[in-house]
Amino acid sequence: MDTADLHMHSVQSDGEWSPSRLVKEARREGLRAIALTDHDTTAGLEEAFAAGEAHGVEVIAGVEISTWLDADVHMLAYAFDPASAALVSLFRDARSARRTRAERMVERLTELGKPVSMEAVLEQAGDGAIGRPHVARALLRAGQVGSMREAFDRFLGDGKPACVEKMKVTPEEAVRAVHGAGGVTVAAHPGCYGGVDGLDRLAAAGIDGVEVRHSLHDAGLTERLGDWADQRGLLKTGGSDFHGPGPLSIGGIRVPYEWVEAMMRRVAERRADVRAGGGPC
Numbered sequence: 001m002d003t004a005d006l007h008m009h010s011v012q013s014d015g016e017w018s019p020s021r022l023v024k025e026a027r028r029e030g031l032r033a034i035a036l037t038d039h040d041t042t043a044g045l046e047e048a049f050a051a052g053e054a055h056g057v058e059v060i061a062g063v064e065i066s067t068w069l070d071a072d073v074h075m076l077a078y079a080f081d082p083a084s085a086a087l088v089s090l091f092r093d094a095r096s097a098r099r100t101r102a103e104r105m106v107e108r109l110t111e112l113g114k115p116v117s118m119e120a121v122l123e124q125a126g127d128g129a130i131g132r133p134h135v136a137r138a139l140l141r142a143g144q145v146g147s148m149r150e151a152f153d154r155f156l157g158d159g160k161p162a163c164v165e166k167m168k169v170t171p172e173e174a175v176r177a178v179h180g181a182g183g184v185t186v187a188a189h190p191g192c193y194g195g196v197d198g199l200d201r202l203a204a205a206g207i208d209g210v211e212v213r214h215s216l217h218d219a220g221l222t223e224r225l226g227d228w229a230d231q232r233g234l235l236k237t238g239g240s241d242f243h244g245p246g247p248l249s250i251g252g253i254r255v256p257y258e259w260v261e262a263m264m265r266r267v268a269e270r271r272a273d274v275r276a277g278g279g280p281c
């Protein structure tokens with residue numbers, strides 16, 4: 001049976017392997033299709049598409065988007081146009097929001113008598129997404145705290161004086177951007193967010209489907225999520241959420257290729273809607 005693994009991360013976010021290596025490994029595991037779903041970036045897709053051509057693996061455009069709905073909620077997006085302006089600006093906004101947040105934390109630390117420079121923070125972040133650990137490490141480097149632990153306990157932990165709230169996209173914003181880019185959105189690993197009970201609010205945001213198969217889902221939850229999607233005529237997806245060598249290999253969780261075909265049918269319908277000027281988006 002043809003199968004697909006629709007969830008994995010490369011070095012473009014927090015994975016250990018390059019996009020090409022993921023594709024080669026997928027080939028070795030006998031997968032017909034994969035989707036590369038890095039966190040909040042499509043930077044690895046071009047390399048993955050080229051490797052897919054070279055190795056005979058179908059590579060579907062993917063991304064895992066962090067959205068905010070009382071808490072951090074991940075959404076997966078598939079089969080969109082990576083060059084779409086709506087999508088590019090969604091991720092650019094997220095990047096600039098992270099930078100602005102780091103600048104505000106630096107300002108507060110200065111007010112608190114623990115000055116650290118933005119340059120030092122950027123140096124810690126390198127090419128990656130700037131976050132609190134980078135601010136903490138810069139503080140440690142500058143000798144303002146004795147340990148990372150102290151940096152979080154006194155200044156940067158939740159509710160501490162130099163902690164600045166994250167600015168996040170809402171599920172609605174993510175859905176709108178992905179639909180505008182001709183793709184579909186799927187609720188990632190609902191097992192992390194209250195299972196089936198948490199799904200209705202995401203359904204209201206306009207998701208196209210649910211990640212049914214995931215290592216965090218036991219057989220019972222997998223079945224309930226599948227029923228939930230079937231009852232509403234929504235897509236089912238799944239994948240390994242591979243980040244690097246560990247207990248689960250690429251393809252360690254996989255789905256029938258028919259689920260990919262169903263996704264592509266929905267994508268075609270959505271694009272026809274967009275061309276006709278109709279549809280909810």
Ligand code: ZN
Nearest residue numbers: 009014039243
């Ligand atoms: Zn990750």
Ligand code: FE
Nearest residue numbers: 064074188189
């Ligand atoms: Fe996730």
Ligand code: FE
Nearest residue numbers: 007009064241
């Ligand atoms: Fe993931």
